[in-house]
Amino acid sequence: MTHTTTETTVDLSRLPRRxxxxxxxxxxRLRRLVGQAIQDYRMIEHGDRVMVCLSGGKDSYTMLDILLQLRDKAPVDFEIHAVNLDQKQPGFPEHILPEYLADLDIPYTIIEQDTYSVVKRVIPEGKTMCSLCSRLRRGALYTFAAEHGYTRIALGHHKDDIVATFFLNLFFGGRLAAMPPKLRSDDGRNMVIRPLAYCRERDIASYAEERAFPIIPCTLCGSQDNLQRQQVRRMIADWERSDPSRIEHIFTSLCNVQPSQLADRVLFDFANLGGRNAPDHDWLMPGTASTAE
Structure with a gap:
C-alpha cells in the first residue's frame, strides 16, 4: 500500500536561518523519539489499524502529525484513522477538526456523545470533573475501537504526563504506578499506545506553535485550578527550575524498576528469601491487626 505524504506544511523559507x-x-527530534518509543515497546506492527484519538489539544495534534510522517517511511504498513469525541460542550467549535482533517485527506470520524451533560449532572458544582469525564470519554473511544476493528488506540500522553501520574498515584493513591507506554485495556478488548512517551511537553508546545495547529481549549474543566494534577505539575516545574535533568532521571527510574528493593510482597517473594522451610508463625499480638495491607 502506498501513502501520500500528509504532514502539516510550514513555509520554513519565511523563517530566519537560525x-x-x-x-x-x-x-x-520528535520523529526520532516517537520512532524509538514505537520500536522499544512494539507499539505498531505490520497490518495494524491505528485509531489516533484527537482532542484538539497540542499533544494529540503533534502525535497525529508525527505518526503521519513516520507512516510514510515506516518499515511496516499500517493504517491511521483519526477519531474525535464531540462531548457536546457549550460553545465547542464543531467545524475546526473536520476542516483540519479534511485538509489532511485522511479518514476520520467524529463521535457525538453528550458526556458534558452527564458530568455536570452528576458532579456537584466546584468538585473535580476530570475523573468522570475521562472515564466516560475512554469508554466511548474504547467501544468505538472494538466495534470497528482498530488494533491500536493511540493517545497523546507524553513524558511529563507519565511522571506527573506517577506522583499523583504516589501522593494521593498510595501506589507506585504511572502511565505505561503500552497497555491492554481492563476489558481486554483494546491495546492502548502512547507514542509520545519519550517526548517532553515543552518540545510538543513549541512544535504545535510552529505548526500553528488550530488548538481547541477544554472549557469543561480547564478552570479548575486546584486539581491535584496541577499541584503536582507546579511541583515538577519548581524542580526543573533548580535541576533541569530531574524529570529525565525520574522517567529513567520508571524504566528501571527493581522489585527486590521495594516492599511489594506480591511482586517479590520476601517471605521465602533466605527461609529455612520453617513453619509460618503468627507474630501479631493477640487483639492486634496488621496495618500493612
Whole structure:
C-alpha cells in the first residue's frame, strides 16, 4: 500500500536561518523519539489499524502529525484513522477538526456523545470533573475501537504526563504506578499506545506553535485550578527550575524498576528469601491487626 505524504506544511523559507535550523531539529527530534518509543515497546506492527484519538489539544495534534510522517517511511504498513469525541460542550467549535482533517485527506470520524451533560449532572458544582469525564470519554473511544476493528488506540500522553501520574498515584493513591507506554485495556478488548512517551511537553508546545495547529481549549474543566494534577505539575516545574535533568532521571527510574528493593510482597517473594522451610508463625499480638495491607 502506498501513502501520500500528509504532514502539516510550514513555509520554513519565511523563517530566519537560525529559526529554520531549530525548527528542523525539533521535528527531527520528535520523529526520532516517537520512532524509538514505537520500536522499544512494539507499539505498531505490520497490518495494524491505528485509531489516533484527537482532542484538539497540542499533544494529540503533534502525535497525529508525527505518526503521519513516520507512516510514510515506516518499515511496516499500517493504517491511521483519526477519531474525535464531540462531548457536546457549550460553545465547542464543531467545524475546526473536520476542516483540519479534511485538509489532511485522511479518514476520520467524529463521535457525538453528550458526556458534558452527564458530568455536570452528576458532579456537584466546584468538585473535580476530570475523573468522570475521562472515564466516560475512554469508554466511548474504547467501544468505538472494538466495534470497528482498530488494533491500536493511540493517545497523546507524553513524558511529563507519565511522571506527573506517577506522583499523583504516589501522593494521593498510595501506589507506585504511572502511565505505561503500552497497555491492554481492563476489558481486554483494546491495546492502548502512547507514542509520545519519550517526548517532553515543552518540545510538543513549541512544535504545535510552529505548526500553528488550530488548538481547541477544554472549557469543561480547564478552570479548575486546584486539581491535584496541577499541584503536582507546579511541583515538577519548581524542580526543573533548580535541576533541569530531574524529570529525565525520574522517567529513567520508571524504566528501571527493581522489585527486590521495594516492599511489594506480591511482586517479590520476601517471605521465602533466605527461609529455612520453617513453619509460618503468627507474630501479631493477640487483639492486634496488621496495618500493612
Amino acid at each position: 529559526a529554520r535550523t531549530e525548527s528542523l531539529k525539533l521535528n527531527k
